[in-house]
Amino acid sequence: MIRLNHLYKTYLKTWPALKNVNLNIGKGEFVFLIGPSGAGKTTFLKILYLEEVPTRGDFYLFDDEVKNYSHKKRALLRQKMGVVFQDFKLMFYKTAYENLELAANVVGFSPKKAHKRTLEVLNQVRLSHKINTPIYQLSGGEQQRIAIARALVTHPDLILADEPTGNLDPEISNSIIKVLEKLNANGTTVIMATHDYKLVNQFSYRKLKINKGRIYE
Amino acid sequence: MSKFFYLLKSGLKNLIHHRKIGIVLIITMVIIISLNLFLLLFYNNMKTAIKNLNKNIRIEVIFSKEVTTEEVNEVINFARKNKDVDIKEIIYNDAKENLKNFIESSETIKKIYPLIDENPLPPTLLIKVSSNYRTLKNIELFVRDLKNFKTEEILYPRDWFSNIFKISQWVELGTIGLIVIFLIVSYILWMNIFKVALFSVQKEIEIMEIVGGTKLYIRTPFLIETFIYTVISFLISYGIVNYVFVGISKVLDNLVFLNQDQIIFPLLISVLITVSGTERAITGFIKK
Numbered sequence: 001m002i003r004l005n006h007l008y009k010t011y012l013k014t015w016p017a018l019k020n021v022n023l024n025i026g027k028g029e030f031v032f033l034i035g036p037s038g039a040g041k042t043t044f045l046k047i048l049y050l051e052e053v054p055t056r057g058d059f060y061l062f063d064d065e066v067k068n069y070s071h072k073k074r075a076l077l078r079q080k081m082g083v084v085f086q087d088f089k090l091m092f093y094k095t096a097y098e099n100l101e102l103a104a105n106v107v108g109f110s111p112k113k114a115h116k117r118t119l120e121v122l123n124q125v126r127l128s129h130k131i132n133t134p135i136y137q138l139s140g141g142e143q144q145r146i147a148i149a150r151a152l153v154t155h156p157d158l159i160l161a162d163e164p165t166g167n168l169d170p171e172i173s174n175s176i177i178k179v180l181e182k183l184n185a186n187g188t189t190v191i192m193a194t195h196d197y198k199l200v201n202q203f204s205y206r207k208l209k210i211n212k213g214r215i216y217e
Numbered sequence: 218m219s220k221f222f223y224l225l226k227s228g229l230k231n232l233i234h235h236r237k238i239g240i241v242l243i244i245t246m247v248i249i250i251s252l253n254l255f256l257l258l259f260y261n262n263m264k265t266a267i268k269n270l271n272k273n274i275r276i277e278v279i280f281s282k283e284v285t286t287e288e289v290n291e292v293i294n295f296a297r298k299n300k301d302v303d304i305k306e307i308i309y310n311d312a313k314e315n316l317k318n319f320i321e322s323s324e325t326i327k328k329i330y331p332l333i334d335e336n337p338l339p340p341t342l343l344i345k346v347s348s349n350y351r352t353l354k355n356i357e358l359f360v361r362d363l364k365n366f367k368t369e370e371i372l373y374p375r376d377w378f379s380n381i382f383k384i385s386q387w388v389e390l391g392t393i394g395l396i397v398i399f400l401i402v403s404y405i406l407w408m409n410i411f412k413v414a415l416f417s418v419q420k421e422i423e424i425m426e427i428v429g430g431t432k433l434y435i436r437t438p439f440l441i442e443t444f445i446y447t448v449i450s451f452l453i454s455y456g457i458v459n460y461v462f463v464g465i466s467k468v469l470d471n472l473v474f475l476n477q478d479q480i481i482f483p484l485l486i487s488v489l490i491t492v493s494g495t496e497r498a499i500t501g502f503i504k505k
Contacts, residue, residue, distance in 0.1 A: 049427070051504070071503070072431050079429030089424050093234060103428040105223040150428070 005058030034212035082151030228441025248451035
């Protein structure tokens, strides 16, 4: 599903964020990306969800080389992904429902299907009661769960999560991991970046360590 | 289809979310559209006035007193056969008729008329022609040819008409020039105001991109929003121009309002300008 060969990402021509990354991630894998802050986790995920372009190297996503893809092609690829951001990236003056509805509409769900699916995922993240609450009225943890729900709403083939449990208490963190595990069991590839070694050690999934831009098993 | 309705709904919701900047956008457009409509109104009335003047160019041929009927007929036939000048009417008045008209023109003349021994007035020919700037030269040539006949004098306000035509040409050019300037200014103004407006929704655009929105998908709600702002602005401007027109019509007669084309085309051009301005403004916020 994802293949990276000799991939480099350098900012401002001199500052290397990723160095010679060689990696294969197959369909249906659950992968933890572990590393300290500033190690390059976010840059790695940005490349995967096509926000950043590698400086050098080959990058295959869904078995297609995405180099020189047009905006439209990148948009269509993004529709197959669900991304959870560290800073949530939610529309603050819109309600939880509206945030999820947008993602469902982009991929072409009918209003009925979008409504049904939105209720389902809100239930999964235990926020059904906040359906009509504007994002700015939600706590940090609740906002994070809405961000996760948005990533799930479209039944994506690939989920990229950047510190999805960062602001959550252990109980909610575990429930979020369970949701991701369930999705993974149904064939969805999950890549989760975190610096929480304690959490990662509870699971036996594949672990990729990242440090100073280098990734190793 | 459900995508379009969703985007339409988003566009309408944006009107509420962006209402503060929306008011600024509407005021700007109302000023620009009203100015353009006023210019068109001025242009219309100026053109109508000149058209009316042009329809009534009068060439007065004064014959010598000894002129014979044959000689007068020669002039009339020459005028009728002439193809370079659009002749509307030819009125011949003999000396007697001219005297009668002269006497009836004022009470004082009526009183002093018996003191005159003999009719001092010559026969005259009034030729009414229609012209425009291009055919004015033909009238001059026509008048020059008339002088070859047995005429005493030919009265024709050549310079006056020439000046009127020149003025009308400048007015036409000036109006078109001003409209073009206003259109360019409105495009630049709209694009920049909308760019400022988009700063507040930059994150919204980013999120739409992240969830897989194509460029068209991202733009559509903003273009719908722009379309509605423009139609509102146009309706307000039309209302203002109409109100002013009704007011002026009470003071000045025979004023002409804008015709259908002069309403539809400015509306279409306004929409085109604002929509393309918005499109350009959004492009700056979408990643390549």
